[in-house]
Amino acid sequence: MTEAADRQPWRGTLELTYAHSQGTTRVTHTKTQAPLRIQRPHYPEGPGICYSTIVHTAGGMVGGDELVQTIDLQPESQAFITTPAAGKIYRSIGETCTHRINININANAYLEWFPQETIIFNAAQYHQQLRVNLAPSASIMLWDITRFGRTARGEEFEQGFWRSDVEVWQGETPLIIDRQCLPGSHNIIHSAHGLAGCPVVGTFALVGRDISDADLDNLRETLKQTDVPPLQIGLTRSLNGFICRYRGTSSELVRQGFMRLWQTLRQWHSGQVPPMPRVWH
Template sequence: MQMHPPPTLAPWRAALQLGFEQQAGRTVMRRLEQYGPLTVQKPLYPEGGTVCHAIVLHPPGGIAGGDMLQQDITVGSGAHALLTTPGAAKWYGSIGPEASQVIQLRVATGGTLEWLPQETIVYDGARARSQLQIELAEGARLACWDLICLGRPAAGERFKRGSWRQTLRIQRPDGTPLLLERALLRGGDPLLDAPVGLAGQPVMGTLLLSGQVDADTLALLRALPSAPGLRLGWTQLDGLLVLRGLAARAEPLRAAFTQAWQTLRPTLLGAPAIVPRIWQT
């Protein structure tokens, strides 16, 4: 009897390119190119025509070993786009190949981009690499967050195997860096439980907003109520306001980030705090 190896599924290759421009006082999606399983729903205008909302969809529902995803999003002068996702991104365990994602965001002078995806769940055994590169012109406005859940705490799963590699770079169009961070977290590493690391908290996150606030506003932000056990820290950099958090579950950290975004959106982004409807479904 002849034996045949089990069939294997080819990894996904997917790319999405979006471009937003201002046209007669309205933000429109002028560019949409896609390859593979990455797309967006039609442009939505829950705030009127000034702000264009778009929901990025990844129909497979998860990222497996060997998958490669790319997103390139550009916001032109005077345009305002808000992008989010319909649910958590999932990076599955892998027995070999590494999965990767590269997200390139570009915002022109006078443009505004809000990149607010729902949380990322890194399964035990995942081998994942994520790069977020942001090109921010002088006078551009940005709100961006990233919430990472290592393992699945609700299911009792710890991040004991695998690796999570992450790069965040924010720069001017000429290459001048505003912020550069790199992280490598390995499953089971003592750093995950160390006080100088994640202190045993499986969920971490960063919220970034362009602009400056005064000392009184920063004190008000630090005094915002939060869930018990949630660890939050605000930092004002040159032209960037940063909130970092650690939590046992994703929901309270996402709620804290949403509250901070709602508080600062009118001042730093010039728009009222209207929560995307997809977050409430």
């Protein structure tokens, strides 16, 4: 798929606000502009945590497209946000597509931000920016999974550009500043200092909760119970939380590892293992 000469770029927007009242988190404000829309919220775990699915109706982004999402969690609210399918970034003839996400999480609120993977087609130009503002008593669990090239078709990311800027702030204190970029190149994809032939990368982070050394050791043991090769995944402490990195060959394996971390952390926090979201089946 390429940009047609007369095609007008998409300028999609989404505004989403959650509020908590009488034990229930509800969506109290939505505003969308195509190609973004939000499905009806649901409550597989009961009224305390609101599950939402953000849909990109165009199926993917091409050069010049711009998406902007603004998400606000009011005090005490809890939300789980995902997408129904992998995002696709199609090849570009020169323009960059951008995706900006701004998330504000107020006092004692909690968000799980788990979009499905993003597939970067060869020759795509893509820049993602995620900025999270945490109140002192707020927290977030998030992941980001990226595949470079449609590897099932033998495609590699040999041209184009990918950039990801992830920031989590608490007031004036940066808790995570994570800037990554990758120019499309056969040498970089296969270099030991690049992706070492591994087309899939992923980041999982918990921010806003104290994690002990014993907790980290237990999480590492939990990962050993999955099929993820130990040399492809690792955990490290961050300010007020931890980060897990994956570099490997399988979207299925990174999802397996990240979902196990999510379910384990939730079980520690609430005493219950969360169900698999229906859109992931």
